[in-house]
Amino acid sequence: MPYSVQDIAAALGAEALGAVSLLVNGAAEPASAGPHDLALAMSPAYGDALAQGNARAAVIWPGADWQALGLEAAIVAPRARLAMAQLTQMLDPPLPRTGISPHALIDETAQIADDATIGPFSVIGAGVVIGPGCWIADHVSIAAGVQIGAGCQLHAGVRLQRHVRLGARVILQPNVAIGGDGFSFVSVAPSNVELARETLGEKPMQAPEDPTWHRIHSLGGVEIGDDVEIGANSTVDAGTIRATRVGQGTKIDNLVQVGHNVIVGDHCLLCAQAGVAGSTVIGDRVVVGGKAGVADNLSVGDDVVLGGGSVVLSNVPAGRVMMGYPATKMQTHIESYKALRRLPRMMRDLMKR
Structure with missing residues (x-):
């Protein structure tokens, strides 16, 4: 479906310049953009690449001379990544709504909204509740008693075990496993x-x-808040007695492990290959960098940022930026790293004396 430059700019809340009625079919990188693509040149670093492609329209950075760049139309994006989020949402085709596949195996006691989509070879257990507007792909298994809120997306191979509750608009990417037993012996x-x-x-x-x-058996299940997204092959273990919880708006990347009894706050980011060990409490708006780890039974305060590869072995106060193994304040880590780099030179100087 083609869109006019004017329509896209309106959706982005951005300024449109030039031939705003020009139609584009999709987005492309500047060097490979064709005449019917909208090139994404959102910083000066992409200016030269526009000349390598054939785009007539582009999303550009503030202050760019769009006419000198050879464009017929342009959209000015003051915040590039926010524009990218809005643009990709607009251009992404909707999920296919095909109803309930005759090849799905659904227990007769399950309560499923009339407009739900369930793909072939999915298995829905006894007493499951699936809210309106849900989209469930093929080969998904949902254990007995699971509750799924409105507008959720469960992609191929998702596994939901007993005592799992999903809020509204939760997105689970392929092969996510929620509610498996915790690693507790x-x-x-x-x-x-x-x-x-x-x-x-x-x-x-x-x-x-x-x-x-x-x-030690896991009886507590998992509670996932509204608007949570969990990436492919990530896992959230069930709590031992009470539920493991993930707060609303939190986004979890691929290959992330959230252990049993963990509480993750609202609007957090857990990046790829991060791990949070059992019974740890993560505050609101915390960012856990890729390959970072948090030991068990700890508290990480609100608005903490853990750098990639960090390993947290003690409680972290709110607002801290942490790096290293063991994780320390960012400034302390950088000073320590600089001192370590100086050691060979200091040893050479000492030996000369």
């Missing part, structure tokens, strides 16, 4: 992990008399 005598914590490793660890690990 105990031995008859104190384990080497417990002893190491008590002694800080001062005593050598020894083989226990009975090495058997006894499972």
